[in-house]
Amino acid sequence: MTRADPAVEAVEPAVYTVPVDHPSGDGTLTWDATTMVLVRVRGGGRHGLGWTYGAAGCADVVRDLLAPRVLGRAAMDVPAALADMLAAVRNAGRPGVVSCAISAVETALWDLKARLLGLPLYRLLGAVRAEVPLYGSGGLTTYDDALLRDQLTGWTQGQGFTRVKIKIAESWGSREQRDLHRVALARDVVGPRTELFTDANGGYRVKQAVRIGRHLAGLDVRWFEEPVSSDDPRGLRLVRERVDMDVAAGEYGFDPGHFHGLCAAGAVDCLQIDVTRCGGILEFQRAAALAACHGLDVSAHCAPHLHLHVAAATPRLRHVEWFHDHVRIETRFFDGAPPVVDGALRPDPDRPGHGLELRDRDAEPYRRG
Secondary structure (H helix, E strand, C coil): CCCCCCECCEEEEEEEEEEEEEEEECCCCEEEEEEEEEEEEEECCEEEEEEEECCCCHHHHHHHHHHHHHCCCECCCHHHHHHHHHHHCCCCCCCCHHHHHHHHHHHHHHHHHHHHHCCEHHHHHCCCCCCEEEEEECCCCCCCHHHHHHHHHHHHHHCCCCEEEEECCHHHHCCHHHHHHHHHHHHHHHCCCCEEEEECCCECCHHHHHHHHHHHHHCCEEEEECCECCCCHHHHHHHHHHCCCEEEECCCCCCHHHHHHHHHCCCCCEEEECCCCCCCHHHHHHHHHHHHHCCCEEEECCCHHHHHHHHHCCCCEEEEEEEHHHHHHHHHHEECCCCCECCEECCCCCCCECCCEECHHHHHHHECC
């Protein structure tokens, strides 16, 4: 190993759990805290950071299965490290916690490589654009009307967002009238010029989703995310063929087969990809290329500051999700997080890697492992 080709010397996972600021829930799940598993990799006198939002057990996967495959490897050889990590988890099974753990290590390795080269990550990956469009995301089913109104107003009037999304399909689709009331309220708050998105988190049945979709069209909703479960590509396709707005899914894509299944089934108009779940940056790029082969754009799911650089290097990118839960954590924990300007983020061309540094003093009170 030469000085110009340093090795990975340490792989250090840490778990942070942050309580929510308001009771939180969507169509199919409620939660009282959000857990971030962060991985720091070291080599050549530098470090890189990656993270995922998932179970604390991701840290055990990093320590027990992934770190032994990465330690001592050339820090520049990120694709080789990814291939070796995937081989290491054969018997553990890739989807879920394992893929989230791989994602955190892989993104940390890309950050380390870019820092060693003195390049911002989006330049290393190959820049396509200088700024990344966002959409405001939250509007949880647990919010009352006043909180929903305040959040929407903050995005549109305070930060210049022209796209916003709220959650629907409350209680597995059993409260349709409240769903439609909240969408109508959102439309009234943001006005006719702002694109309005909805996310059912797979909470409706197929024909129910079609019926709801007709009402949503009357409110000029442009995006219907997971009207039914993404585990049902045929059901998604049936909804997509019968509603006016774009249908999206893919946030639970833990491996290439999931993305292939959605694209091949004609299930979506826009493929969602989550760099913190899919296996990291290289797998994000592979999924985006697969979508392009099917004539589809992609949208980055959640974790906006970690997505910024790979999104800036993705040709057929539609937007990045500015998800309230993750924004709270990322802006609290990291220095170097760029501000929103007119509903967009711009990567800093003068900061190497993804440009973020953990503020240990702010994160440490939330550390759980």
